[in-house]
Amino acid sequence: MTLVDTDPRATAPAPALDRDVPAAVRTTGLTKSYGGRTVVDALDVEVPAGVVSGFVGPNGAGKTTTIRMLLGLVRPTSGTGTVLGEPLSHPGRYLGGVGAMIEGPAFTPALSGRDNLLVLARAGGLPTARVAKVLDRVGLGARGDDAFRSYSLGMKQRLGIAAALLPEPRLLVLDEPTNGLDPAGIAQMRELLASFRDEGMTVLVSSHLLAEVEQVADHLVMIRQGRLVFQGTVADLVATQHPRIVLRTERPEDADVLADVAAALDWAASAAAGEVTVPLAAGTPDAEAFARAAELNRRAHGAGVVLTRLELERPTLEDAFFSLTGPGSGDVR
Template identity: 45%
Template sequence: MIEVNGLTKRYGGATAVDDLTFTVRPGEVTGFLGPNGAGKTTTLRMLLGLVEPTAGTATVRGRPFRDHPRGLRHVGALLDAGDVHGGRTARAHLAVLARSNGIPRARVDALLEEVGLAAAARRRVGGFSLGMRQRLGIATALLGDPPVLLFDEPLNGLDPEGVLWVRGLFRRLAAEGRTVFVSSHLMTEMEHTADRLVVIGRGALIAAESLSAFAARSTRLSVTVRTPDAAALTPLLTAEGASVAGDGDRLTVTGLPAERIGELALRHRVLLHELTTLGASLEEAFMELTADSVQYLAGDPR
C-alpha cells in the first residue's frame, strides 16, 4: 500500500505539490492523472526518496522508501527509461542491480525473456529504441518481484503489441495482490487498465476514486432517445430546457435526465423505443474537471 498524507513540495515561491493526501491500495491498478506540470513526477520522486518533501509524508507499506533495505525487493519503479548507462548491455544492467539487491542472477535472464528482450540481452543499451528501453525499464521494476510498483508514462515508444502486453501485465500484477500505480497521459489506456484514479491539477488533489465515479462527475451526460414520434417529443424536451440533436427517430438529449424524459413521454403519450443514458468518456471527464488546472494551454492556431 502507498499512503500520501499532506505531501507538499515548494521550490522557492512555486508550489509543485500542494498538500496531497491519497491512498493506493493493493489488488488494483490505480491511474495517476493530471495535466502537464501538475506535479505527478515530483510526487513519484518524493515517494521514492529522490526528492525531499517540504511538508507531509509519503510511505510504502507503512515506511518511507529509504527505510526499506534492498529497495528493489519492496518497490519497483520506472521513472525514466532513458536513465540507463548506454555502454552497458541489457543483461549487465540488470545483473548489477540484481547483485546489489541480493537477487538471484537467474532472475535476470527470466525477465529479459518475459519483456521480449532475450534476443537483445548482449546489445548495448545505447543502441536501443525508446520502446526497447521501456521494456528494459519495466524489467528493472520487476527485478526484485516487489509488492509495490510505480510506473511513469510506461507506454511511451511502445508499439501496439507492446501496449497490449503492458496492459495485460498490469492487470496480472494487480490480480496477484500487488499495488500498481501508473502515471499516464493516455486516457484510453487508463479506461482499459485502471480500476481507480488519483487526479491532480497544479499540485492539488482533484479526485481519488473509482474510474466510473470520476467519469460520472462530468456534466456532459447525454441521453439517447429513439422514438417514432420525434417531432412531438422534441418541443416537449426543449420546453424543459434540454438541448436536442439528431434526426429521424434517434435523438441525443443533454440537460435532462432519462427519468424526466420518460415522464414527459408517458404524460404526453409519446411512444419510446429506447431511452439510454450515456456517460462521458474518461477523456471528456478529465478535460472538463481539470480545465482550471491546465498550466500549459496551446492557443488557437487560426
C-alpha cells in the same frame, strides 16, 4: 436499427477493492516547494494495495515530484506518509519492496539487455537468477542477448520495467510507461500492467494519457497544479458524470419532432443538425437507459420518424477530468 453502447471501458471488470488491506501508499499534507513556488500542495493520498492506480494530471501537475518524494529522491518540504506501511522519512525501510521506472529507462547501448540487467542486479546485491525471469516476464526472453541499441522504443520500455521487477517488488511505480509507444506497444503495456495487478502487485502508473489509464486502472489519484482533485475508483468517478442517449434522424427536420416526443415523456432533450440528445441522470442504470432508448425508438416509429442512429454514450475519464478541472488542461488527453 441497433442500439450501440459506446462504453470506452470495454475491458474485464476490475477486482473489488478490499478496504481491510493496508494502503500501499498513504500521504497526509505532502508538500514540496522550491523557493516561493509550491509544486506539490498538501496532498492527502491513499492507494490501496493490489490495484493498478492511475496517477493522472496535466504535464507539470506535480506527478513526477510526488513520485520522487515517495522514492526518497526528494525530501518533502512538509507532510508525512507511508509506503508499504513504513514511514516516508525512512525510505531505506521500504525501498527494497519497491520497483520503479521514472523518466524513461537508461541503459548502456552497447550491452545486451541481459547484460544491462546483470549489471543492475550485481550493483543492487540482487540474485542474478532474477534476470532471466524478468526478461521472460516482460516478453524479452528471446531478445535478451541483443544489444540495447537495437531495441525498439517499446522494447526499451519493457526492459525498463524488467529492471524495476528485479527486486520482486510489492509496489511498482512507473512514470509515463506508454510515452512514445505505438498503438500495439500501448496495448502490450496495458496487458502487462493488468497482469501485475492480477498477481497481487500494487502498480502506480503516472500518466497524462487519460484514455490509456482508463483502460487498465481500477483506482485513480487525480491532481492539478499540485493539488488533489479526486481519488477513488474509476467507476465511482465516471458514475458522477451524466450519460446520454443520442439519436439521429434520417431527415434533419424530424429532429425537432423527436425532441417533442422526448418532451412528451418529460425527458429533457435538445435538437441540432438532425441530432437529438437526451441527457440522463448521473448513475442511471444500464437497464433504465436501454429502456428509455427503446421507448424513444418506438415513439419515433409511431411519429413516422426514421432513425439512422440510436446510441447510449457514457462519459469517459477525460470527460470526468475536465468537468472537475475545467478546460484549461489541454495537455491531458
